[in-house]
Amino acid sequence: MRTEIVTSLKRQATRLLSELEQSKEPILITQHGVPSAYLVDVETYEALHRRMSLLEGIARGERAIEEGRTLSHAQAKKRMARWLK
Secondary structure, eight states, X not given: XXXXXHHHHXXXXXXXXXXHHHHOOOEEEEETTEEEXXXXXXXXXXXXXXXXXXXXXHHHHHHHHHTTOOOOHHHHHHHHHHHHO
């Protein structure tokens, strides 16, 4: 992964964005030598967001199972009947 200082981002934003669009490689932005932010292209960000949403849904389902908040197929079908018409 590439690293750039925040000053480079300020002075060369257009070039960095162009390179980012082509390479799709995230850029770590540092400020005073400390990691501050990641710069990622839109496509990568949206894919990461979709994956995170999916993983959060799986985690909620696993918690529901652990807590015993489950339904039988018949119960679920009855609850969903109004949407399945």
